[in-house]
Amino acid sequence: MxxxxxxxxxxxxxxxxxxxxxxxxxxxxxxxxxxxxxxxxxxxxxxxxxxxxxxxxxxxxxxxxxxxxxxxxxxxxxxxxxxxxxxxxxxxxxxxxxxxxxxxxxxxxxxxxxxxxxxxxxxxxxxxxxxxRFYEGRAVIGHIAGRMTKTNKIGYIASFPIPEVIQGINSFFLHAQKVNPEVELVVIWAYTWFDPAKEADAAKAMIEQGVDVIAQHTDSTAPLAEMAKTPGVIGFGQASDMAEYKPSPRVASIIDEWSPYYIKRVQAVLEGTWESTHSWGGMTEGEVVIGEMTDAIPEEIRAEAQGMIDAITAGTYHPFTGPIAKQDGSVFLAEGEVATDEQLVTMNFYVQGITGDIPS
The missing domain is CATH 3.40.50.2300 (Response regulator)
Structure with a gap:
């Protein structure tokens, strides 16, 4: 220590x-x-x-x-x-x-x-x-993925089957599908937060299946290192910028900016005002940040992604806005309906269009 x-x-x-x-x-x-x-x-x-x-x-x-x-x-x-x-x-x-x-x-x-x-x-x-609210960032990179894939196969390296990860998978796919109805999603569960060998193997397996855009919900840079071996395959920084892989394969990133929260909570203890609370911040609070979108992303797509960032930050767009159906075809959200926090934190299903099962 x-x-x-x-x-x-x-x-x-x-x-x-x-x-x-x-x-x-x-x-x-x-x-x-x-x-x-x-x-x-x-x-x-x-x-x-x-x-x-x-x-x-x-x-x-x-x-x-x-x-x-x-x-x-x-x-x-x-x-x-x-x-x-x-x-x-x-x-x-x-x-x-x-x-x-x-x-x-x-x-x-x-x-x-x-x-x-x-x-x-x-x-x-x-x-x-x-x-x-990591799912906000997943919406943005999902849009980029749907627009940039040439094989119509995108991938998601998942850690554990908890609501946070399932939210991310669904948000990523929904926004890729909105701009590319032909897109298919390959999900590989690594069952780890940090294991560079497993993460690299997952990326390699996806690439061998024809996936050319990969997102990850694991913590190391190993997937990007694996992507770098295959020209034309791109991905995104996860949790931090992972800038060493710019301008490609890392074409953008989801950055978790914890500093404002940590400073606020330490300040509360020092002032004697700390209380037990629950905080769930996102782009509006500056806790979810999209890192630099490099020139590997065409200018038009960068502009579209920035528009989504601006709308989410302003509170005029929510990534889980209906109509959205569950994998089995049943209604999750009706036209114009926005998911509640309770629905998000208990999410345990794939949305329609994703194949395969969520591990139990």
């Missing part, structure tokens, strides 16, 4: 005064981050760690941050959280869906510590949850 060096209390007091914080902030608030992958994954964990660094930059001597990377989802996670709490952490962020039950257990054992769990739904008086 890496830790930030404690600085002198006098310097901490000066920083607290500059920030307008109460006197009790003179002892640095210790903030812990529990990561499912390595901070060098280039994707999900890397981006969360950028948020941690933003907290340090914002608050300086008023905070101390610690993190543990590559924590397995399960009993090990609860032990890591307990160690952080016992070491003096007053606020702990746990940054993967599979940490949910461990976070609940740790919050029960340490009622004086505030916990925040990413992408989960179980809350308590000292346990908040936060998420991002």
């Amino acid at each position: 890496k830790r930030r060096t404690l600085l002198a209390s006098g310097a901490a007091a000066a920083t607290a005064a500059a920030l307008g914080l109460p006197a009790r902030a003179q002892s640095p608030l210790k903030v812990g981050f529990v990561y499912v992958g390595p901070i060098g994954d280039g994707g999900w964990t890397f981006q969360h760690d950028q948020g941690r660094l933003a907290v340090e930059a914002q608050f300086g001597d008023a905070v101390e941050t610690v993190y543990q990377e590559s924590v397995p989802e399960g009993a090990d996670a609860e032990r890591v959280m307990a160690q952080m709490a016992l070491s003096g952490c007053g606020l702990i962020f746990t940054t993967s869906f599979g940490f949910m039950d461990a976070t609940v257990a740790a919050a029960e054992k340490f009622p004086d510590v505030k916990f925040e769990h990413a992408t989960g739904y179980k809350r308590a008086a000292n346990l908040a949850t936060y998420d991002a």
Whole structure:
């Protein structure tokens, strides 16, 4: 575990005064981050760690941050959280869906510590949850995929069959299909958040099936590295920009910008105003960002994608707006009907046009 060096209390007091914080902030608030992958994954964990660094930059001597990377989802996670709490952490962020039950257990054992769990739904008086509307970004890259595929075969490397991932698959396909009714979607379940070998194998298998545009809901850059071996195959950065693969195969990206949320929640603890809440921000809040669309995307398609970004950000377009049917043909949303958050967070079906089954 890496830790930030404690600085002198006098310097901490000066920083607290500059920030307008109460006197009790003179002892640095210790903030812990529990990561499912390595901070060098280039994707999900890397981006969360950028948020941690933003907290340090914002608050300086008023905070101390610690993190543990590559924590397995399960009993090990609860032990890591307990160690952080016992070491003096007053606020702990746990940054993967599979940490949910461990976070609940740790919050029960340490009622004086505030916990925040990413992408989960179980809350308590000292346990908040936060998420991002990733499906908004999937709509944009789905549009790009539908417009740019030459084989009419697009792919999605999925991690685990949870609502967040199913939302992404459906949003990606719906928006590809809107601009290209002939498009087919190949889904491969990797059953991992971070395993470069499995992720690369999934991309390779898709390419061998004729897929020429690939999205991923896994955390490493391995799929893009595999795409780079085959001219004409393109993909997208996931969770972070993955800019090293610009201008192609990475032609755009979905960036999870956690910094504003982390700064806001640390500020609340320092001010004594923290409450257990659920946050689900998206493009409007600046938490879901589409990275640079490179010149590998024709100008006309870039303009179309930007129009969608602008509409989602302004709140004039929702990616799940009817008519939308489920895979079995039954109605999910009628003409003009917009999905509720409850419908989205419980999504457990494919939309019409996607073949195959969701694993149980």
